[in-house]
Amino acid sequence: MTTQDIVQKLWNLCDILRDDGINYSDYVTELVLLLFIKMEHENKESGLLQAHKLPDYAQWPEFTSRSGLNLLNHYKSSLLRLSQSTDPLIAAIYAEAQTSLKEPRHLEQLIKSLDSIDWFSAKQDGLGDLYEGLLEKNASETKSGAGQYFTPRPLIDSIVHLLQPQPGETIQDPAAGTAGFLIAADAYIRSKTDDYYDLTEKQRNFQRNKAYLGMELVSGTRRLALMNCLLHGMEGDDEGVVHLGNTLGSAGSGLPKSNVVLSNPPFGNAKGGGGPTRDDLTFATNNKQLAFLQHIVRHLKDGGRAAVVLPDNVLFESVVGTDIRRDLMDKCRLHTILRLPTGIFYAQGVKTNVLFFQKISQAATGSTQEIWVYDMRANAPKYGKRTPLTRGNFADFEACFGTDPLGQTTRIDQGISGRFRRFSRDWIASEKGDSLDIAWIKDEDTEDEADLPEPAVLAREAMDELNTAVVELEAILAELGQDEE
Template sequence: MSTVDSRRLVQKLWNYCDVLRDDGVSTIDYVEQLTYLLFLKMADERANRKLRPEQIVPSELSWQTLLDAEGDALEVQYRHILTGLAREGGTLGTIFRKAQNKIQDPAKLKRLIVDLIDKEEWSGTGVDVKGDAYEELLAKGAEDAKSGAGQYFTPRALTAAMVDCMLPTPDDTITDPACGTGGFLLAAFDYIQRQHGSSLTPDQRRRLAAGAITGTELVDGTARLAAMNMLLHGIGTPNGPSLITVADALGREPSRRVSLVLANPPFGRSSSIRMVGEGGKASREEREIERADFWATTANKQLNFVQHIASLLEIDGRAAVVLPDNVLFEGGAGEVIRRRLLNQYDLHTMLRLPTGIFYAGGVKANVLFFERKRAREQPWTEKLWVYDFRTNQHFTLKQNPLRREHLQDFVDCYLPGKDRSERVETERFKAFAYEELIARDKVNLDITWLKDASLEDADALLPPQVIAQEIVEDLQAALREFAAIAEALGAQTSAAGDE
């Protein structure tokens, strides 16, 4: 099946989403229902194949029972399947955890089962096509701002560029502690397949498919999308252990260290959980979690993810993490964490991202690249190389979307796999010595040097629609911040009332 066939399949499934939307089924709900049904169809194909047939689900919960049922009996059987498989362990349990039927019209459910899914041979199309089709469907869901799916989605162009810089290998252990739908994990797996596929040993193939690539996701619905996405791409097995853990990654110290972390933790500064690190106890909120491996106590989720990811890495392990601007300049715990990161880790590169590339409007973010090192007296960070891809760069999700080629100059400057002593400064790529960084007020890493052309030259002003869009995005970001403050104040008030 070709790329054209993959797109045809996506469009076929997507068109039906419009039909169900009239019944109140959201985009993300629709993709979830597809997840359940695709799994059952693929399990049926495995059970009926000529070579090595495999029974993954009990016959009374099989795809065939859906094909045989009609009317109200179909809806009853579908609910019976969802509740039955939710009790299973491993990948089955992750995919069907808290599963519910959101398609209340039996006739429309029947059409989805018979006309849209049963007519395709999903196991026979090859993992690339069926996986890509599913991933495209997730991307379409992310484009639908009303669905809320975009909050789990990192632009593919950025994901690809980060992976190209990190050069994942068959011997890496790779994780994403806030994996969303699994985009970083799939990109790393795809890179390894493309670069090392012909030379992979049987042991390496088994390792990659069953444990070397894992993720953690807090939201049940998103975790099931990630588990299914990975399964469709050939990572993991339907009746094997789940490679996606449904949990709050910040809630406990890592049970194992990894060699590579790729992540875009959820944006938003508020948290009902206040982490307690080396600094000792903090003011009481809803719940406190003691993490002896953390450097500082803070309720800022992004700063806690920085500490968690730093703790996740084994010696010489490396990380590439998307983080909002406040991580670069926030005082208090933020300063403590930046000092520790510069001293105990090699924080060697930062990519300043433009606005307009995320589905959440008004986000100003960066990618931090760092490596864990063995303890020593002198700081590990000698130079922080900053690439300014923000100044005089303007993107939108539809009219001018970010593409992989837009990031090629950064990747070229990064010199993946080469000694960083060979790097060369350019207009957008500058190096800052450790002594210079540590001397900055509060170790502020929010570093700029390029002039904004629109401020220097009236002729360079952006088109009115772009300016208007940026104002809207900034207002949206401000509203989210105010909402987070209000939520935190409400939590504190409740806590005080309980005392």
């Protein structure tokens, strides 16, 4: 069986389990809880592990030898005990873990299906590839809502290819999701070092345990990320590669500075929990992407490089948005903006970009002298299930970007009829008022009503802009001492 065959076999089970009220996201989480136990068993059987990490009660034969209510009750009990494990990584994977299964026969079906898989074939292609295939299936199923934290793999691979992470560098994703960026960076380095065999033992240990660090706010998503990393041979520190915490709170301020930052921060303004509560950011804002952008600049080492996926509002938002963009262009050399096509994320109307920049220093000014913009959006195909996004779609952009990860190779301005153009810092200031929402190609489909965002998306965008305006007005009133009135 190929990895794709196994993914499809496991995915088909979800249709059966929906009789038990299981949705797609719950199903993937349920698989994670069992897959870790099965993985430990397979690794022990094949001799890859000298001893089990899991206690006796949670080893695979304890589940295959039971049935009915005895099995379901043992499973529930095991999850609770594993969540209280003294091993920090096991405790993290099973933190707050509860089964959604109510029917014992459904649990039996899951266990039998995992037991019947040709794990030798799975290992040939990589257990990590199998798991990522399940995550991608979950993200593409719009009803699951999982697409909000799943960045398309072709986009991730293109970004990593351009930034060229190196052995010995620290790589951070402050909005890790399922850890796609960190895993792709590790895969890139492995491909350049003969799967680490070209490195010394000390260098290999650094790559496995210290090179990568992510932070994720949602414990369930972090569980998916930890499993993803483990299946790709990335162990991290005692808490794993991805730590649980709020990057926009005190946990984020404690993250170290890194050589490379790769991230796709969550879209939208903060509502309720998860909003910025840090006091070390230069500009106060409830716009999560603008707050994440400030974190990334602050937590890049001098000379470090970053690529960040951000929605259009970050490019044109006024007042504090303008201040944050100016601050970015002072402290960093913002050298490239990629205008992405619509429809590649779960919310079809969301328009996004990738900002590529190099940190000069926290005290620098005037670091950005010119910005190159590549428009992949105008007159582009409508990507989706019928027209999937592929790595090949980024070939022309990669050629224009060049072979230098800092964007310092010779580049050619293609003029008004091309997709790649250069804009001076002076022109951006005088003509755009420091807005970075720069477009010049007439999109022939812009007036096609069928291509407009859904009304709910338009309403959500309008609400976000209004909420931002209210916060900014309240801040102005507070400064004037009129907040009580």
